[in-house]
Amino acid sequence: MYNVSLPIVFMHRVDEVHVGLCMQQAKYSNPSSRVILIGSPENKHLCGNNIEHFPLSQYKQGSQTFSRHYNHSSSNDYTYNLFCFLRWFVLRDFMRSQGINRCCYLDSDVMLYTDMSKLNNDDFHDFTFEYSWTTVCELDMLDEFCEYTTKYFRDALHYESLLQFTKELGNVPISDMVLFILFHNYALRRKATYGSVTDSGYFDNNLNCSFAPSCPEIDMLDSKKQIYQKDGALFFKITGTNDYIHSHSLHFQGHAKAYIPYFRSQDIPNTSYPMYFDYSTCKWVSAES
Structure with a gap:
């Protein structure tokens, strides 16, 4: 199992209410x-x-070096990308x-419901550095990733191969998610888990998507994953x-950020029978017919 002191880190530049809710949820579950x-x-x-704050401005040395090599090739906003x-x-x-x-x-738009210290290390071997929005980071591997990313922007031949790879993925824009892949x-050289961690459950890739490759398709409601609860725990239905x-x-x-306030653990029903969240009314409804 992970050490109980495994830190949980968020990074955000502006003042938005949902960020505070996500951090408090992480603290509640961990x-x-x-x-x-x-x-x-x-x-x-x-x-x-109960949440520690550190200024972004103190940790910019490495990022400033990368900025000199960055070549923008995306429909996304330059500063954001x-x-x-x-x-x-x-x-x-x-x-x-x-x-x-x-x-x-x-x-900063991820709500965490599991105590990470209670999950086995072996479960996360392939999950490390797979998702850019939910991942376990090891410092030596993060150092490798930063050098790996810099190489693709610093060297012309590597950048051309990066452009080719985005075409193979379906002409997607160059993003950090592409470099993660x-x-x-x-x-x-690790297999992709797409959020699944053995039999213990699933780290959601995107509430607006019904599936990820190699994962089973999940029931949708109002163009979002249908979310069930039973005994206070959350589930998706295959x-x-x-x-x-x-x-x-x-x-x-x-x-989907608009629904974050309704998904604090303290506000999720804890019933012995299944309920699902109705997005149209923002209420939990019995799933029993």
Whole structure:
């Protein structure tokens, strides 16, 4: 199992209410872990008394070096897309300064429901550095990833191969997620889990998507995954079956962020019978006919 002190790290530049809710949920589900926001003076107030805050501005040395090599080739906003890359250099420099060898990194729109210290190390061998929005980061591997990413922008031939790889993926824009796929699948040579961790459950890739490759399709409701609860735990239902997958987390990507306030553990019913969340009314409804 993970050490109970495995830190959980968020990174965010602006002041948005949902960030505070996600951090508090992480602390609620992981009471023995440090929960940390690397942020700005504007969002420090979101941390309260039990969340640590560190300024982004103190960990920019490595990111500034990468910025000189970055070549923007994306329909996404330049500043946003660049920051998606820079955050990994900031995280690396932060972990070095704090003496942290391993942490759990979560995007600021991810709600975590599982105590990470109670999951086995072996479960996460392939999950490490697979998702850019929910991943376990080891410092030495993060250092490799930063160098690996820099190489693809610094060297012309590597950049051309990166462009070719985005075409193979379906003409997707160059993003840190693309580099994660390259690094995880080809540098680390690990199989993709797409959020599944053996039989213990699933780390949600995107609430707006019914499936990820190699994972079973999940029932949808109002263009989002249908979420069930029983005994206070969250589940997805596998389409066409009576089988359920336990959900370790929910990723409220895009417009789904509006539902974050309804998914604090304290506000989820704890009933012996299954209920599902009705997005149209923002209420939990009995799933029994």
